[in-house]
Amino acid sequence: MSEILENLFGSKAKTRIIRFFLLNPDESFSAADISDKNLLRSNDVRRELNLLSKIKFLNERSKKGRKVYSANASFPFYLELKNLISKANVFPQCKSLKKITSIGDVKLALISGVFLNYPKGKADMILAVDNVNKGKLKSLMNNLEAEIGREIRYVLVSSEELKYRLDMLDRFLLDFLESPHDEVVNKLPKLKRLIEGIKK
Incomplete structure (x- = not known):
């Protein structure tokens, strides 16, 4: 199922970042946090964060002098994406x-x-x-x-x-x-x- 999502969303980095924010909706993370927690290259993370912020899937703000990101629950397809991620049963595809x-x-x-x-x-x-x-x-x-x-x-x-x-x-x-x-x-x-x- 994770491979299906990667093909659907276009990349492993985008899939992991979207899933990460949908499963941690009330928290904010820096690019470095996201890179560490998702085992992704920092360049890939920054590119996807820029794209996801541009379409308003992510909110972007400054916290203690660094840029942090959080999920935007007002994003038009937020609930649909959340349902899609929850249906992508992680086991045994993990x-x-x-x-x-x-x-x-x-x-x-x-x-x-x-x-x-x-x-x-x-x-x-x-x-x-x-x-x-x-x-x-x-x-x-x-x-x-x-x-x-x-x-x-x-x-x-x-x-x-x-x-x-x-x-x-x-x-x-x-x-x-x-x-x-x-x-x-x-x-x-x-x-x-x-x-x-x-x-x-």
Whole structure:
């Protein structure tokens, strides 16, 4: 779906910037912020910001001596664009999710929230990983956030801590499992049985 949007909007940079502002409608960002958060080249960002400001999709103002941009909710096609972005279901088209097993010994990776267009979700991802590589985890999250256009709310635990939480019938974990979610990785037979029991 992201490739369809890129072709529709003309470039990856434009797609990411439009999605970013539609998903963060109440915030203002500098060109440098947008470049960092979306992993885009600064020249591409400045070009797209100029074009999007010119057609009034973005508001432009000065804040503490630097230019910042925010979404213009009065833009004629604002709601239509917002609906289009929300319908572009991020999973399974989110390419960076394929790299999830590179962050360590991944026992479990569940997604919900922003990945499934489920705004009521308390978390977007639950990860149970042993021997986690913090650098690769940070890189993965940066890439996911750039693809999606929002900060990822994730919970990281070891397999031992997950087992303890399951044994204690942890409310947060049960709420997550009872709400819409998808499995990216699940190497835990006990959890598979628990999920099947919840779905019945």
